[in-house]
Amino acid sequence: MGDAIAVRGLVVNRGGRRVLDGIDAAVPRGSVTGLLGPSGSGKTTLMRAVVGVQVIAAGTVTVLGQPAGAAQLRHRIGYLTQAPSVYADLTVRENAHYFAALHGRGRAEADRAVADVGLADAAHQLVGTLSGGQRSRASLACALVGEPELVVLDEPTVGQDPVLRADLWARFHELAAAGTTLLVSSHVMDEAARCDRLLLIREGRLVADDTPDAIRAAAGVDDLDEAFLRLIRAGESGPAGREAS
Amino acid sequence: MNPRILSATVGRILRQLRHDRRTVALLVVVPTVLLTLVYYMYNDQPTPPGQPSAFDQIALVMLGFFPFIIMFLVTSIAMLRERTTGTLERLLTTPLAKADLLFGYGIAFGLAGAVQAGVASAVAYWVFGLNTAGSSGLVIMIAVLNAVLAVALGLLCSAFARTEFQAVQFMPVVVAPQLLLCGLFVPRDQMAGWLQAISDVLPLSYAVEALQEVGAHTEPTATMWRDVVVVAGAAVLALLLAAATLRRRSS
Numbered sequence A: 001m002g003d004a005i006a007v008r009g010l011v012v013n014r015g016g017r018r019v020l021d022g023i024d025a026a027v028p029r030g031s032v033t034g035l036l037g038p039s040g041s042g043k044t045t046l047m048r049a050v051v052g053v054q055v056i057a058a059g060t061v062t063v064l065g066q067p068a069g070a071a072q073l074r075h076r077i078g079y080l081t082q083a084p085s086v087y088a089d090l091t092v093r094e095n096a097h098y099f100a101a102l103h104g105r106g107r108a109e110a111d112r113a114v115a116d117v118g119l120a121d122a123a124h125q126l127v128g129t130l131s132g133g134q135r136s137r138a139s140l141a142c143a144l145v146g147e148p149e150l151v152v153l154d155e156p157t158v159g160q161d162p163v164l165r166a167d168l169w170a171r172f173h174e175l176a177a178a179g180t181t182l183l184v185s186s187h188v189m190d191e192a193a194r195c196d197r198l199l200l201i202r203e204g205r206l207v208a209d210d211t212p213d214a215i216r217a218a219a220g221v222d223d224l225d226e227a228f229l230r231l232i233r234a235g236e237s238g239p240a241g242r243e244a245s
Numbered sequence B: 001m002n003p004r005i006l007s008a009t010v011g012r013i014l015r016q017l018r019h020d021r022r023t024v025a026l027l028v029v030v031p032t033v034l035l036t037l038v039y040y041m042y043n044d045q046p047t048p049p050g051q052p053s054a055f056d057q058i059a060l061v062m063l064g065f066f067p068f069i070i071m072f073l074v075t076s077i078a079m080l081r082e083r084t085t086g087t088l089e090r091l092l093t094t095p096l097a098k099a100d101l102l103f104g105y106g107i108a109f110g111l112a113g114a115v116q117a118g119v120a121s122a123v124a125y126w127v128f129g130l131n132t133a134g135s136s137g138l139v140i141m142i143a144v145l146n147a148v149l150a151v152a153l154g155l156l157c158s159a160f161a162r163t164e165f166q167a168v169q170f171m172p173v174v175v176a177p178q179l180l181l182c183g184l185f186v187p188r189d190q191m192a193g194w195l196q197a198i199s200d201v202l203p204l205s206y207a208v209e210a211l212q213e214v215g216a217h218t219e220p221t222a223t224m225w226r227d228v229v230v231v232a233g234a235a236v237l238a239l240l241l242a243a244a245t246l247r248r249r250s251s
Helices: A043-051 A071-075 A092-102 A107-116 A132-144 A162-177 A212-219 A224-237 B003-019 B021-041 B054-084 B087-091 B098-127 B136-160 B164-174 B176-181 B193-201 B203-216 B222-245
Strands: A003-014 A017-028 A032-036 A058-063 A077-080 A150-154 A181-186 A197-202 A205-210
Touching: A003 A043, A003 A181, A017 A043, A017 A181, A017 A197, A017 A205, A032 A043, A032 A162, A043 A058, A043 A077, A043 A150, A043 A181, A077 A132, A092 A107, A092 A132, A092 B003, A107 A132, A132 A150, A132 A162, A162 A181, A197 A212, A197 A224, A205 A212, A205 A224, A212 A224, B003 B021, B003 B098, B021 B054, B021 B098, B054 B087, B054 B098, B054 B136, B054 B164, B054 B203, B098 B136, B098 B222, B136 B164, B136 B203, B136 B222, B164 B176, B176 B193, B176 B203, B203 B222
Parallel strands: A032 A181, A032 A197, A077 A150, A150 A181
Antiparallel strands: A003 A017, A003 A058, A197 A205
């Protein structure tokens, strides 16, 4: 099986600033890949490039064997934006029904997607009346409702309580076990340890692309936080510090 | 365009409207209140023999104005919200085609405009005794067409607004000149040439002329049908331009 996402020499400028500066990365199918990096490092821009809504300056992004943004891909990907992009003046259920209909799915599937994110009890509530964490789960349900082959999730677990976060990660791994590819951004290191693979970006450059274990081994420490610090310092002291997969 | 996605989109927009009861109430009640004002303003004005009363002239044109003004506002804000809350960006990663979204708004708010025009016309004809030579059905048809034109212009203008404050400012820019120059205040053939020229390229002028034709003639006239085609053409043009402003990829 080929990679679900293949990025080659990706350069993106936004507002006159270089946000991504020559990214090369691959995401294998049927895995959970974590995209990590500080705020402003280019995580969202990379995700936008993958789902095909970002104007790119150079490089290629291939998704499920087709150029990112190809019309045929729209049935096959699910995208969760960082700010919950659901209709505040509709109920959770109505939102899920609408996004299900766009993907040719029925109401039963929509209701299941709502239950899967733990919102069955709030299904009839207007999204505008939900808490921040609930709202972001409503948005997640709408990203998963089409049962896409590739799911791109921009910080899906922000504001969720620890139990729910564990549930969501278990759900992500269930999906991956069933063959779905997930690209999940986060800035929480304990979530990094839950990923099959990690992409670490900083200031628009890829610092690491490997499994959590290999990253720990390369840095010579058990703590991922510390490992990333060492990789970043090594990267700053010389170009040879960049980790290849 | 895909019929399933289009109808889901129309349903979604109408459901959003339905949850906003206050907006629905305002849509339905405000035209009636304003018609009442106009009725009493002109109640005691003498009518020259052989001419329609001032109320008949003004109320008829107002029935076309309401859906135009209100649907323009409602659409520009609704579309701007899609842009600012990220739902538009997400929609553009789904199988939804741009036409599904634009026609979805056109149909949903066109229906809302039809309800508004229906209620306002019922009040105008039955409560205030509005007199038109032609049929009330044609008046409602033209009013609904105005609603669709306003939706198309609203979708287009929302592309040029960053905030809701800016979107609201487009109302006087787009709507006010059309109201002033449409021939209600000063007949178009009595305006200075350059004002007439501007009036000639504003679609609302044709909508108002079509309504006046219905007011004056028992049967639909060729002028009325030509005007209807011009307004419909303007709506299609605005929708095409709006589609051009919707980019799947942005920087």
